[in-house]
Amino acid sequence: MKAAIIGCGAIASRWGRSLLADGRIEITALVDPDQQAARVLAGRYGLSPAVATTLPEALAQADADVVVNLTPPELHYPVSRSALAQGLHVLTEKPLALNLPDALDLVHLAKECGLLLAVMHNRGADPDFLAFADTVRSGGRAPFAVTADTLVALAGPGFRAGQHLPVTTDLAVHAFDQVRALITAPPTEVTCTETATGFLAAHSSIAVITVHFADGSLFTYRGGYIVDPALRTDANGGWRVEGRGFAARWAPDPHRARKAPYAGPPAYQRCITAMVDALHRDGPLPVPAAGNLASIALLDAALASAVGRRPVPVPEVADVCP
Ligand SMILES: NC(=O)c1ccc[n+]([C@@H]2O[C@H](COP(=O)([O-])OP(=O)(O)OC[C@H]3O[C@@H](n4cnc5c(N)ncnc54)[C@H](O)[C@@H]3O)[C@@H](O)[C@H]2O)c1
Structure with a gap:
């Protein structure tokens, strides 16, 4: 199959590397208003794709069956929608969209x-984290008090320097994917505050998010874009869970490689392989993004809470089969 990559910034290298290693996808077009970013990406991997500033312009020069959407989060919905409307499959970076109605619209359009x-x-699918979630669910009994700290020091901030609420918009959805593996009861209410720490760097910011669940469980997340790499946590965060007579902690050392038995391809690469497998399977194509709607419901409530400065009920997710 042939792919057009839309958005040729920092994360495009990870995708380019993984798709080339997989070998089942040919990258035929690179789209970015920053043409230099597209050319640098092409040069890094020895590609000679069409280079364009918009998808229609790219499609006039090259064939594509699938769009890989690596644009900033605010563009995920319009870019994915436009690709689906043009009959193209979509593999997108997180988050699927910034609110639940937009995410549902994409899922319904893909199905139609x-x-x-x-x-x-990738963070919610991390095998180490999933093993921790298994330990919690098999050893403890809800309700749980869960806390997570995720502090990220980026080499280059990219779009985040101009993004309103960058942590909630861009980072928190990882934690929402993860906490759903720990707490299976429906979330009921979210309170979110995000405060820019612009005295450190333009993109630097810290968000505090509290989620209540129907079984009485509580999740408190502290996420931040910080500057000094010495202070960062593992990108998956550091997690603590306490229940009655039960306590567990998972906090990988960010400065050390992971140990066996969970060493293996990184979680993002496993996710990309699973997406390409799904593209090549026989019969009707699935819409795996339907399984992510519950994370977008949390994101939707968190952004509304941060903007409105009040607790917000989590919108209910209609049952949509993947
Ligand atoms: N899953 C992960 O672990 C992970 C890690 C990092 C980033 N990401 C996600 O990847 C996406 C991109 O992040 P990044 O770090 O590469 O950001 P970045 O700022 O480095 O790159 C974004 C690129 O998109 C381009 N762009 C802007 N508007 C565009 C448009 N209309 N059409 C096409 N391209 C456009 C920009 O010019 C830039 O080159 C974000 O959604 C982010 O959340 C995911």
Whole structure:
């Protein structure tokens, strides 16, 4: 199959590397208003794709069956929608969209058109984290008090320097993917505050998010874009869970490689392989992104809470089969 990559910034290298290693996808077009970013990406991997500033312009020069959406979060919905409307499958970076109605619209459109729509969920699919979640669910009994700290020091901030609420918009969805593996009861209410720490760097910011669940469980998240790499946590965060007579902690050392038995391809690469597998399977194509709607419901409530400065009920997610 042939792919157009839309958005050729920092994360495009990870996708380019993984798709080339997989070998089942040919990258035929690179789209970015920053033409230099597209050319640098092409040069890094020895590609000679069409280089364009918009998808229609790219499609006039090259064939594509699938769009890989690596644009900033605010563009995920319009870019994915436009690709699906043009009959193209979509593999998108997280978050699927910034609110639940937009995410549902994408899922319904993909289903109607028989197209694949899949979203990256590498932190929620991390095998080490999933093993921790298994330990919690098999050893403890809800309700749980869960806390997570995720502090990220980026080499280059990219779009985040101009993004309103960058942590809630861009980072928190990882934690929403993760906490759903720990707490299976429906979330009921979210309170979110995000405060820019612009005295450190333009993109620097810290968000505090509290989620209540129907079984009485409580999740408190502290996420931040910080500057000094010495202070960062592992990108998956550091997690603590306490229940009655039960306590567990998972906090990988960010400065050390992971140990066996969970060493293996990184979670993002596993996610990309699963997406390409889904593209090549026989029969009707699935819409795996439907399984991510519950994370977008949390994101929707968190953004509304941060903007409105009040607790916000979590919108209910209609049952949509993947
Ligand atoms: N899953 C993960 O672990 C992970 C890690 C990092 C980033 N991401 C996600 O990847 C996406 C991109 O992040 P990044 O770090 O590469 O950001 P970035 O700022 O480095 O790159 C974004 C690129 O998109 C381009 N762009 C802007 N508007 C565009 C448009 N209309 N059409 C096409 N391209 C456009 C920009 O010019 C830039 O080159 C974000 O959604 C982010 O959340 C995911």
